[in-house]
Amino acid sequence: MEQTAKDVHTKEELFPTYKRWDITFDKAEGVTITDKNGKRYTDFMAGIGVNNLGHAHPAVVKAVEKQLYKGWHASNFFQYDEQKETARLLTSHSCGDLVFFANSGAEANEAAIKLARKHTGRPKIISFVQSFHGRTFGSMAATGQTGIHEGFGPMLEGFEYHPYNDVNELEKAVDNDTAAVILEVVQGEGGVRPADHEFLRAAEQAAKQTGALLICDEIQTGIGRTGKFFAYEHSGIHPDIITAAKALGNGFPLGAMIGREFLRESFGPGSHGTTFGGNPLAMAAAKSTLETLLHEGWVEAAAFKGERFLNELNQELTSLSIVKEVRGMGMMAGVELTEPAADKMKKLRDKGMLVIAAGPNVIRMLPPLTMDEETLSGGVQKLKEVLLS
Ligand SMILES: Cc1ncc(COP(=O)(O)O)c(C=O)c1O
Incomplete structure (x- = not known):
């Protein structure tokens, strides 16, 4: 032939x-x-x-293995006990009350950006120079690195990039058109740069005063990485939305957006969705990861x-x-x-x-x-x- x-x-x-x-x-x-x-x-x-x-990790392997034989996927039209239990673990160790499960960090940030715009009815998303929030259109637009935008224009409208750790610039930037301020507590991809406590508190304050939401992207810093369950805890702030992924399944791919109770009605039926997000295998991985992390004191x-x-x-x-x-x-x-x-x-x-x-x-x-x-x-x-x- x-x-x-x-x-x-x-x-x-x-x-x-x-x-x-x-x-x-x-x-x-x-x-x-x-x-x-x-x-x-x-x-x-x-x-x-x-x-x-x-x-x-044997506990995570065992949990996923057990779920492998029980069922991999049925869809989010079903009630999954594992989703509720994993959500409970996340909300009882954060200031959030409600969880939307996704498949990655970028997707968790997409959900956060969409929720912020829908809830506030405002267009503007304030982000920071050298930030990294993902590679999808929304999360890429939120990313404050021109190299990552290159060749993919036009970017989504309404995203602004301001200097990180600059309280004055932040206070000038956040206004009544702002849907959200999105930040990493430690910029990871941008060079391992921790935010000052003062900057984080100013972001919380500016958001509160203008009715904008504070989104902490804890995709790299969360799940114990910085010595707190979420890194925002070091500064005593209370974000409206937290995004997590990476370590959440200890290697099993998933993401989560955790939001406060007052956001419930803005993400009602039909507003957002995902085929795979929160599937039972991912939940088995996440639940056992979180339980092990918390119970063993990691x-x-x-x-x-x-x-x-x-x-x-x-x-x-x-x-x-x-x-x-x-x-x-x-x-x-x-x-x-x-x-x-x-x-x-x-x-x-x-x-x-x-x-x-x-x-x-x-x-x-x-x-x-x-x-x-x-x-x-x-x-x-x-x-x-x-x-x-
Ligand atoms: C802070 C932060 N946000 C978002 C992302 C994107 O996550 P994913 O690669 O799972 O889409 C990353 C990945 O490096 C990250 O570090």
Whole structure:
């Protein structure tokens, strides 16, 4: 038979949206990822802030396995006990009262932006420079990075980007046309930049005074990452909407938008929806993840270990000439270099340590919250070695 172009596999049949590393995943357990050649890597990135309980946590595996045989999907026309129970876990550990389950972080933010516009009847969404909220049209429009908008115009109308941590500019920006202020408590993709408490309180105040909603995008910072269940708790603010995803299913894909009771009627039947959001497999993963995280004390552990980890990073690295700044909160750390981070990250991978970038110059670490202190310290030493080389 004649060979067609389709039979000649000279190129990989994946869109090249990611500059992939030269590592083929084989399996993962705890804080270790093993590749196809049997090389083992200590995971300081947790699948970009996802596997907070470590890989293949037995409680989550067991819960998903059990659900596998009970049913995968029936649709949101059915009542699912698992949805109600997972929603209860989220609302009893946040200032929110109602949950909409989605399939990803971007979708959770879409829901939040739609709800804010529908509830207020206003067009304007205030966001911040260097923020990241996702890749769908709404969440991309909310993202304050021109590089992410490039080639996809026109952007949705009504989105504005203001300087992060600038209270004056924020107060000028929020007005009676504003539907919502959307922010990350620590900008993750934008370089691991924590917000000042004063800035967060000013955002809450400005929203309250004008009737706008405050949306905290906790997709990267939530589910214990910063040493609180949600990072906004560090500042004592009470957002109207919280979005979560990433670590919510410890690797099982799902997202959630958590809103206050007064928003209930604005998301009535027919207003918003999703085929897969909240499906029983995702709920089994999320419920067991949250129960394990809360019952085993991993949030408190993240606060304790995170403080020591950040102190050690500061002590060991700030004096190096290649290091501009060490930043972070809890188990979320960024080391800004005076040069692009890619070479150093490659060297770390060669030495069996996985980290990710946050912008060109920042090495970001988001280890599983279950990583022990000795392994965390080992990582600091390995990073120091590589930065000195
Ligand atoms: C703060 C924040 N918001 C939203 C998203 C988008 O989430 P997803 O990739 O699940 O759509 C991310 C992902 O990195 C994020 O860090």
